[in-house]
Amino acid sequence: MGRWVPGARGRLQLAAMELYAERGFEQTTVAEIATRAGLTERTFFRHFADKREVLFAGQDQLTELVLAALAEAPAELSALDAATAAFAASTELFGERPDGPRARQSIIDAHPELQERELIKLARLGSAIAEGLERRGVAAPAASLAAQSSVAVFRTGFERWTTADDGRSLDACLREALAELKKVASAP
Template identity: 45%
Template sequence: MSATDIRVAPHVSHCHQACCHATTGTDITYTRRVARWTPNARGRLETAALELYDEHGYDQATVTQITERAGLTERTFFRHFADKREVLFGGSQLLQDHLVERVTDAPPSAAPWEAMTAALSTAGDVLPADREYSRLRQRVIAAHPGLMERELIKLATLSEALADALQRRGIAARTAHLAADTAIAVFKAAFTRWLETPEQSDFATLVREASEEQRVIVGG
């Protein structure tokens, strides 16, 4: 790839679906002024990065190594990610935007908890279809205190965003924050179980189970 490589990809989505993650081996190459567009560059960079973080440790892995393994340039890397940490957390923003949108779009008649759990149930839509990818990501994060901190901050930010969304539905701030934090407990439980269970299990089912278990725990 030349230094005059120009991005011509239409919309590079943050999609984690298997269809995008599959490496086709075919590269569409444009010549003259309009340089090559690499299909699924983002997915290839993510996989290469996670493998390297897992094999050598997050701190040791370099962007150069990631791009070499992915067979892409550093220029392409920085087109998709601000830095090597962003490879791990780009999906968090996507998840947050998705959940906030679901809560916002819930019917006006929906109670806070109904809107919240209905939103959580759709989280599977933005989680990677290849669950092994998420397991690898979780292992990398768990092995690094700095990344664990970042993960906690992302969850706290998600809770804040959900509380804001509830407040925009007319829910009092106190109730909105309590409901959002309580929902995060359900989300964490469902996500942990999603990682631990076979690929056939459905995120919506795990949310329903965790939510029901929580209701029993608090004496409902």
């Protein structure tokens, strides 16, 4: 097989998710993932640092989409609304159906070390959003609070989207979570 196989990254991700579902995350090896994808272990490691990273491969793309949308958000939006709108602009990354994200999340939920990794990645995303809000002129403490709140809105909306079977879009779940946060924050 050639050194750089077109679509290798996607094939590796698909193979990994299939194997994680069939055999379990812990029982799946990098060698098995590469074999299932018709590639070598060396090719796997060109695309991913380890088998855990397959589950978090879209993090950089998510961060780029969110920060780009944040930079383009209307100036009149509050820091929280701008940050949450930036997440809403990234929903295309997840597709219209939650099946893939649902499978990914169930793997993460079953393994504390993957949960920890996800929290670390979300914390980094929150820090990046805070910096983006500061570039919009929001003071540091408020930027941090709005960024972390927008991450909470994203997590809540994403969880609802992946666990519900009512056909709501991720965007609708995000808007619902934001409305609930605002209601909780303004309650006496």
